[in-house]
Amino acid sequence: MEPTDLIWMNGVFVPWEDAKVHVLTHGLHYGTGVFEGVRCYDTELGPAVFRNAEHVERLIKSAKLYYMDVPFSAEELRAATLELVARNGLSSCYIRPIVYRGYGTMGLNPLDATVDVTIACWEWGVYLGEEGASRGVRAKVSSWRRISPDSLIPHAKASGQYLNSVLAKVDSVKSGYDEAILLDDHGHVCEGTGENVYIVRDGEIATPGQHSSILDGITRRSVMQIASDLGYRVVERNIARAEMYLADEVFLSGTAAEIVPVREVDDHMIGTGEPGEITRVLQKEFDDAIHGRSERYREWLDPVRAPALQTPTGEPVGEHALAGGDGAGANGASGAVAAAERITGATG
Numbered sequence: 001m002e003p004t005d006l007i008w009m010n011g012v013f014v015p016w017e018d019a020k021v022h023v024l025t026h027g028l029h030y031g032t033g034v035f036e037g038v039r040c041y042d043t044e045l046g047p048a049v050f051r052n053a054e055h056v057e058r059l060i061k062s063a064k065l066y067y068m069d070v071p072f073s074a075e076e077l078r079a080a081t082l083e084l085v086a087r088n089g090l091s092s093c094y095i096r097p098i099v100y101r102g103y104g105t106m107g108l109n110p111l112d113a114t115v116d117v118t119i120a121c122w123e124w125g126v127y128l129g130e131e132g133a134s135r136g137v138r139a140k141v142s143s144w145r146r147i148s149p150d151s152l153i154p155h156a157k158a159s160g161q162y163l164n165s166v167l168a169k170v171d172s173v174k175s176g177y178d179e180a181i182l183l184d185d186h187g188h189v190c191e192g193t194g195e196n197v198y199i200v201r202d203g204e205i206a207t208p209g210q211h212s213s214i215l216d217g218i219t220r221r222s223v224m225q226i227a228s229d230l231g232y233r234v235v236e237r238n239i240a241r242a243e244m245y246l247a248d249e250v251f252l253s254g255t256a257a258e259i260v261p262v263r264e265v266d267d268h269m270i271g272t273g274e275p276g277e278i279t280r281v282l283q284k285e286f287d288d289a290i291h292g293r294s295e296r297y298r299e300w301l302d303p304v305r306a307p308a309l310q311t312p313t314g315e316p317v318g319e320h321a322l323a324g325g326d327g328a329g330a331n332g333a334s335g336a337v338a339a340a341e342r343i344t345g346a347t348g
C-alpha cells in the first residue's frame with residue numbers, strides 16, 4: 001500500500017503516519033465497526049467518486065444496524081470524501097471510510113463507547129488482478145457458509161463479519177484458487193468473499209435476491225440497471241450449486257473487483273472457459289459508466305471539486321494543482337497545517 005498525504009479522522013485531516021488509534025480501541029477487539037469500499041475514477045469529468053451518496057447511505061445504515069449513531073451527516077461524509085481525494089492529489093483511488101467503536105470502554109456492551117469515523121484513500125489497482133478481469137478467475141465453493149441472518153446481519157457491511165470472508169478467502173487461496181464462492185445456510189449460491197455473484201443461462205442473468213444473505217452491493221445495483229437498460233432479463237432468485245457449474249457464464253461484481261468473469265468453479269469449466277459474451281458487454285458498459293463515457297449514467301459520478309481547490313475569489317484552480325506540485329497537500333497545505341484544519345464549516 002502506497003501512503004498518501006492525509007487521512008480524515010473525526011473531521012480533521014491528519015498526516016497519513018499520524019492516523020493512529022489506541023490498542024484498546026473497542027472495534028479492534030470485538031469487530032464493532034462498519035465500513036465501506038468506494039472508488040474514485042479518472043473520468044471525462046475529472047476525478048469522480050462512483051456512487052458516493054449511495055456508499056455513505058449504506059455506511060450509515062450499517063452503523064444503525066449495530067446501534068451506532070454516526071456523528072456526521074451524510075452530506076458531511078460525502079463532502080469529506082471528495083475533499084480528501086482532492087487534498088491527496090489523486091485522480092483515481094480506493095476509498096475506505098470506517099465508523100467504529102473507539103477507545104475508552106471495554107466489554108461487550110458497546111453502547112457507551114465512542115463512535116469514531118475515519119476516511120482514508122490510496123491508489124489500488126484491480127482487486128482480482130488484470131488477468132482475472134480479462135481472462136476470468138478460478139473459484140472454489142467454500143466449505144465455509146456465508147454468515148446467516150440468525151447470527152449476524154448479512155446486509156450490514158460490518159468489520160467483525162468479515163472474518164467469514166477471510167476464512168473463505170484463505171481456504172480458496174491455499175487450495176490454489178483465486179476466489180471463494182460461499183453458499184448460504186440453505187446451500188444456495190450466495191456471494192464471493194467481497195463480491196456479488198451472477199450466472200447467465202440462455203441469455204438470462206440470475207443473481208441471489210435480497211432475502212438471501214447477500215450484501216446489497218452498489219456495483220450489483222449498477223450491473224442490474226445496466227443489464228436491464230440493455231434489454232437483458234435479470235432475475236433475483238435462488239441458485240443451486242450445480243446450476244452454477246452448468247451456467248453459460250458466471251461473473252462477480254464489487255467495488256474493489258469491479259466486474260470479473262469466472263472461468264472455472266470447483267474445476268468445472270464455465271461455458272467455453274473464456275469470459276462470456278454478456279459478461280463482456282456488461283464489463284464494457286460498466287467501464288464506460290465509471291469513466292464518465294456514458295451520458296446515461298453520469299449521475300452516478302460525484303466529481304471531486306473540493307473548496308480547498310478554489311482561489312480566495314472562489315474560482316477553480318487549474319487541473320494541474322490537483323497533483324500538488326509542491327509535494328505538500330494538494331492545496332499546498334503542509335501536513336501540520338492540514339492537521340490543524342477542521343473541515344467543519346470548510347466544506348460545502
Ligand code: PMP
Pocket residue numbers: 037157165191192193194195196214215216217218219220253254255256
Ligand atoms: N458482498 C460482500 C461480502 C462485499 O464485501 C462486497 C464489497 N463491498 C460486495 C458484496 C459488493 O458490494 P459493492 O458492489 O457495494 O462493493
